[in-house]
Amino acid sequence: MGIEWRVEREHVAHHEAGHAVVAHELGWEVVSVELRDESQGCDAPPGASRFDYGPGGWDPAEELAVAAAGMIAELILLGHPIPCRRVRYKMTSTS
Secondary structure, eight states, X not given: OXXXXXXXXXXXXXXXXXXXXXXXXXXXXXXXXXXXXXXXXXXXXXXXXXXXXXXXXXXHHHHHHHHHHHHHHHHHHHSSOOOTTSOOOOOOOOO
Protein backbone atom coordinates (compact mmCIF):
# COMPACT_ATOMS: atom_id res chain seq x y z
CA MET A 1 0.00 0.00 0.00
CA GLY A 2 1.69 3.21 -1.17
CA ILE A 3 1.62 6.70 0.28
CA GLU A 4 -0.67 7.88 -2.52
CA TRP A 5 -3.33 5.30 -1.56
CA ARG A 6 -3.16 6.28 2.15
CA VAL A 7 -3.76 9.93 1.27
CA GLU A 8 -6.63 8.92 -0.95
CA ARG A 9 -8.13 6.77 1.83
CA GLU A 10 -8.09 9.84 4.09
CA HIS A 11 -9.97 11.79 1.41
CA VAL A 12 -12.48 8.97 1.01
CA ALA A 13 -12.94 8.81 4.80
CA HIS A 14 -13.79 12.53 4.89
CA HIS A 15 -16.20 12.06 1.99
CA GLU A 16 -18.06 9.13 3.55
CA ALA A 17 -18.13 10.86 6.95
CA GLY A 18 -19.86 13.81 5.31
CA HIS A 19 -22.64 11.54 4.06
CA ALA A 20 -22.97 9.87 7.47
CA VAL A 21 -23.06 13.09 9.52
CA VAL A 22 -25.78 14.69 7.42
CA ALA A 23 -27.83 11.48 7.29
CA HIS A 24 -27.60 11.15 11.07
CA GLU A 25 -28.63 14.79 11.58
CA LEU A 26 -31.68 14.16 9.36
CA GLY A 27 -32.71 11.26 11.59
CA TRP A 28 -31.63 8.51 9.24
CA GLU A 29 -30.08 5.36 10.66
CA VAL A 30 -26.47 5.02 9.53
CA VAL A 31 -26.24 1.29 8.74
CA SER A 32 -22.61 1.21 7.61
CA VAL A 33 -19.69 3.30 6.40
CA GLU A 34 -16.99 1.43 4.50
CA LEU A 35 -13.56 2.22 3.08
CA ARG A 36 -12.41 -0.29 0.51
CA ASP A 37 -8.85 -1.19 -0.36
CA GLU A 38 -7.10 -1.57 -3.69
CA SER A 39 -7.64 -5.34 -3.74
CA GLN A 40 -11.26 -4.76 -4.75
CA GLY A 41 -10.13 -3.25 -8.05
CA CYS A 42 -10.67 0.07 -9.76
CA ASP A 43 -14.27 -0.67 -10.75
CA ALA A 44 -15.34 -0.75 -7.10
CA PRO A 45 -15.98 2.65 -5.52
CA PRO A 46 -13.34 3.49 -2.87
CA GLY A 47 -16.00 3.90 -0.18
CA ALA A 48 -19.67 3.39 0.53
CA SER A 49 -22.27 4.45 3.06
CA ARG A 50 -25.61 2.73 3.70
CA PHE A 51 -28.60 4.26 5.44
CA ASP A 52 -32.20 3.58 6.39
CA TYR A 53 -34.47 6.56 5.86
CA GLY A 54 -36.00 8.30 8.84
CA PRO A 55 -39.54 7.80 10.09
CA GLY A 56 -40.96 10.01 7.33
CA GLY A 57 -39.67 7.72 4.59
CA TRP A 58 -37.85 8.82 1.46
CA ASP A 59 -37.61 12.58 0.88
CA PRO A 60 -35.93 13.85 -2.30
CA ALA A 61 -34.57 17.00 -0.61
CA GLU A 62 -33.00 14.91 2.16
CA GLU A 63 -31.56 12.49 -0.40
CA LEU A 64 -29.92 15.40 -2.24
CA ALA A 65 -28.53 16.81 1.01
CA VAL A 66 -26.96 13.46 1.94
CA ALA A 67 -25.60 12.97 -1.58
CA ALA A 68 -24.03 16.45 -1.68
CA ALA A 69 -22.57 16.13 1.83
CA GLY A 70 -19.69 13.93 0.68
CA MET A 71 -18.21 16.48 -1.69
CA ILE A 72 -19.02 19.38 0.65
CA ALA A 73 -17.09 17.63 3.44
CA GLU A 74 -14.12 17.25 1.07
CA LEU A 75 -14.23 20.96 0.22
CA ILE A 76 -14.48 22.03 3.88
CA LEU A 77 -11.89 19.63 5.31
CA LEU A 78 -9.46 19.31 2.39
CA GLY A 79 -10.04 22.45 0.34
CA HIS A 80 -10.79 20.42 -2.81
CA PRO A 81 -12.80 17.39 -3.94
CA ILE A 82 -11.28 13.93 -4.40
CA PRO A 83 -9.53 13.65 -7.77
CA CYS A 84 -11.73 11.53 -10.04
CA ARG A 85 -8.91 9.49 -11.56
CA ARG A 86 -9.75 6.35 -9.51
CA VAL A 87 -13.53 6.62 -9.48
CA ARG A 88 -15.43 5.32 -12.49
CA TYR A 89 -19.14 5.93 -12.92
CA LYS A 90 -21.23 3.54 -14.97
CA MET A 91 -24.20 5.04 -16.77
CA THR A 92 -27.17 2.85 -17.57
CA SER A 93 -30.20 3.62 -19.67
CA THR A 94 -33.69 3.10 -18.28
CA SER A 95 -35.32 3.14 -21.71
